[in-house]
Amino acid sequence: xxxxxxxxxxxxxxxxxxxxxxxxxxxxxxxxxxxxxxxxxxxxxxxxxxxxxxxxxxxxxxxxxxxxxxxxxxxxxxxxxxxxxxxxxxxxxxxxxxxxxxxxxxxxxxxxxxxxxxxxxxxxxxx
Amino acid sequence: xxxxxxxxxxxxxxxxxxxxxxxxxxxxxxxxxxxxxxxxxxxxxxxxxxxxxxxxxxxxxxxxxxxxxxxxxxxxxxxxxxxxxxxxxxxxxxxxxxxxxxxxxxxxxxxxxxxxxxxxxxxxxxxxxxxxxxxxxxxxxxxxxxxxxxxxxxxxxxxxxxxxxxxxxxxxxxxxxxxxxxxxxxxxxxxxxxxxxxxxxxxxxxxxxxxxxxxxxxxxxxxxxxxxxxxxxxxxxxxxxxxxxxxxxxxxxxxxxxxxxxxxxxxxxxxxxxxxxxxxxxxxxxxxxxxxxxxxxxxxxxxxxxxxxxxxxxxx
Numbered sequence: 198x199x200x201x202x203x204x205x206x207x208x209x210x211x212x213x214x215x216x217x218x219x220x221x222x223x224x225x226x227x228x229x230x231x232x233x234x235x236x237x238x239x240x241x242x243x244x245x246x247x248x249x250x251x252x253x254x255x256x257x258x259x260x261x262x263x264x265x266x267x268x269x270x271x272x273x274x275x276x277x278x279x280x281x282x283x284x285x286x287x288x289x290x291x292x293x294x295x296x297x298x299x300x301x302x303x304x305x306x307x308x309x310x311x312x313x314x315x316x317x318x319x320x321x322x323x324x
Numbered sequence: 325x326x327x328x329x330x331x332x333x334x335x336x337x338x339x340x341x342x343x344x345x346x347x348x349x350x351x352x353x354x355x356x357x358x359x360x361x362x363x364x365x366x367x368x369x370x371x372x373x374x375x376x377x378x379x380x381x382x383x384x385x386x387x388x389x390x391x392x393x394x395x396x397x398x399x400x401x402x403x404x405x406x407x408x409x410x411x412x413x414x415x416x417x418x419x420x421x422x423x424x425x426x427x428x429x430x431x432x433x434x435x436x437x438x439x440x441x442x443x444x445x446x447x448x449x450x451x452x453x454x455x456x457x458x459x460x461x462x463x464x465x466x467x468x469x470x471x472x473x474x475x476x477x478x479x480x481x482x483x484x485x486x487x488x489x490x491x492x493x494x495x496x497x498x499x500x501x502x503x504x505x506x507x508x509x510x511x512x513x514x515x516x517x518x519x520x521x522x523x524x525x526x527x528x529x530x531x532x533x534x535x536x537x538x539x540x541x542x543x544x545x546x547x548x549x550x551x552x553x554x555x556x557x558x559x560x561x562x563x564x565x566x567x568x569x570x571x572x573x574x575x576x577x578x579x580x581x582x583x584x585x586x587x588x589x590x591x592x593x594x595x596x597x598x599x600x601x602x603x604x605x606x607x608x609x610x611x612x613x614x615x616x617x618x619x620x621x622x623x624x625x626x627x628x629x630x631x632x633x634x635x636x637x638x639x640x
Contacts, residue, residue, distance in 0.1 A: 242602035243544070265395045266604045267431055267458070273502045281431050281461040284395070301502035304457045307545040309503050 237261055238310065240268050240282070243302075245310035254316055257291040271303040278303070381487035384412055384422045384449075385532070385620035387569030388589030390458065391440040392430035397605035398613060401430070401591035402439050407638050408590040408619050409447045419621070420486060422449050425569035425587065426456025426497065426534030432467055441471070455480055456534040456570065457497040465498060481512050483519050489624050490523060492516065494533040496548045506535030506548035513553050520557050528563040528624060528631070536568040538577060538584045541597035546571055555582065565631050567620070571603075574618075574635045585633055588618040614639035 239246045240262040252258060260270045262282040270279040270288050276298065279288035292298065292314040302308035386408060393401035412419070424444070429436035444451055453472040460468055460479070469480060476482040479495040494516070496506035508516075520529075531537065537554060539547035548554075558564045559580065566584045572594035575586040592605040593616035600606065608616060618637040625632075 243604065244602070264602075264604060265397070267461070269461070271502075283431060299502060303500055304461070305545050306500040306502055306504045307543070 235259065238312075240264050240270075240302075243268075243305055243308055245300075245302075245308060248309070249311045249313065251313040251315060252292065254295055254314055255291065255293060256314070257289050258312055259287050259289040261287050267304065268302045268308065269304055270300055273299040273301060380623050380625040381489060382417060382419045382621065382623045383486075384419045385425060385567050385587050385622060386412075386422055386444075386590060387425040387534075387587040387620075388427040388456065388572055388591055389424070389440060389443075390427055390430045390589065390591035391443070392433060392436035393591050393605075395592075395605055397592040397607045398617075402443060404614070404617055404638060405440070405590045406443050406446070407614070408617070409443055411619060411636070411638065412447050412449070415621070419449060422447065422451045423491075423493070423532050423567065424451055424453045425532050425567060426454050427458040427569065427589075427591075428453065428456070428468075430458055430591075432459055432461035434467060437467060437471055452484070452491070452493060452532075453480075454493045454495055454533055455497055457500070460498055477515055478509075478511055481515065487624060489528045489530055492519065492529065492531045494531060494537075494554070496533050496535045496537070496551075501549070504549050505539075505542060505545050506533075506537075506551070508548060508550050508554060513550065513557075516554055517557050520561075523561075525560050526562055528565070529558060529561050530565045530567065530622075530631070531558065532567040534568065535570045536575075536584065536586055537566050538579075540571060540575060540586075544597065544603040546597065546603070558582065563631070565622075565633075567622070572606075573616075576633075583631070585620075587620040588616065588635060588637070590617050590619070590638070593617070 235257045236250060236252050236259070238250060238258060238260045240260055241264045243264065243266070245260070250258070260279070260282070262268055262284060265284055267281045267283045269281055270277070272278060277290045277300075281304070282288055292312060295314050295316045298312040298314065300310050300312070389405040390401045391405060398404060412422070422444075428440045455465065455468045455472070459465070465479060473480045479498045481493055481495050483490060483492045485491065494508060494512065496508050498507070499509060500507050531554075533548070535548055536546055537548050537551040541547070559582070562581055564582045566582060568584070568586045569589070571586050572589035572592065573586065573596065574588055577584045593608060593613075594603050595606050615637050618635055621634045621636065623632045
């Protein structure tokens with residue numbers, strides 16, 4: 198089963214890569230597949246950790262509430278906003294545009310965090 | 325009373341950590357307020373204060389019931405809420421009404437609101453609510469406003485009068501800003517200014533809101549960003565009593581004619597400011613939990629400006 202899954206994942210990736218190449222009009226094979234490396238931000242003790250997190254474009258960031266208090270993940274620009282996350286609840290958002298994304302807990306607004314999304318070239322783009 | 329002395333010390337020297345912690349050691353169960361001569365003061369024992377004047381206005385403050393909370397700090401928050409209501413039912417003098425200073429529920433779920441309403445209704449008293457941040461988790465705070473927002477303005481603020489005392493319920497838990505504290509907002513502050521306009525400075529005012537309207541510990545968000553403007557409108561009044569919740573512990577400060585008081589939760593205690601890595605629920609020995617939960621009894625006596633406040637633990 199695992200082998201099958203891996204193969205399917207692989208074909209999806211190849212298809213996606215081809216699509217990118219076609220869209221871009223250049224024949225490039227990306228070394229790091231966009232979106233392959235997902236990232237987790239841990240919520241505990243009324244803090245987001247890591248508080249500032251740099252990820253590649255296409256990364257899906259998952260916030261995992263391990264605190265004994267409900268929290269939310271709310272973008273300062275209202276780009277995304279989770280429901281209340283009780284202990285053990287998670288929220289994910291995929292970042293498709295490079296930039297600096299500030300967010301906070303709308304219940305406890307002194308809790309703040311930042312996701313920095315880098316283009317695949319590694320260049321930082323500041324919104 | 326020792327708690328009153330603490331309050332005056334805060335007013336004259338500012339709130340040092342040591343003083344705050346000293347205040348924290350003051351244990352009561354409900355808060356009974358008596359208004360006299362401009363500065364509210366709390367009396368020692370609930371029965372003593374209540375026995376003084378049967379013709380006075382007595383009301384109760386309950387706070388932070390967090391119905392739905394089931395974590396180790398208190399696996400049965402609905403149960404301790406019910407215990408608090410039972411204590412209220414057993415009071416020798418029936419209060420005129422109750423105020424609930426927010427965090428009725430833990431997660432704003434319809435079933436939690438249902439349970440909270442069922443429990444509180446056993447007291448057979450009118451309840452005047454303001455929301456806590458846990459009550460407005462759903463977008464636009466629809467559930468809270470449907471249940472408790474009738475006749476209120478904006479996100480749920482309002483005022484009413486009882487026995488010559490002007491009561492104002494404020495909302496400081498919506499539209500919070502990243503990195504900020506509690507928030508009243510311009511619309512509500514303008515309403516407050518108009519609400520107070522033309523009122524005699526001699527009429528006692530009671531303001532209640534969830535998050536403290538004085539800055540207790542900004543590192544944990546324990547304060548309200550724009551409360552100074554509200555307090556500015558209130559300072560001309562001879563007696564202003566500000567009742568808050570949110571911090572799940574008794575804390576009091578007197579500043580001129582303003583008395584600030586935070587009530588206990590009926591659900592779980594929280595640590596003293598800075599005494600833990602975060603303000604999360606504090607787990608204490610099972611036998612001690614009910615010493616740290618409680619209700620607040622407030623009495624106003626006609627002809628006197630000072631409110632008598634008595635905090636009573638569920639168990640002492």
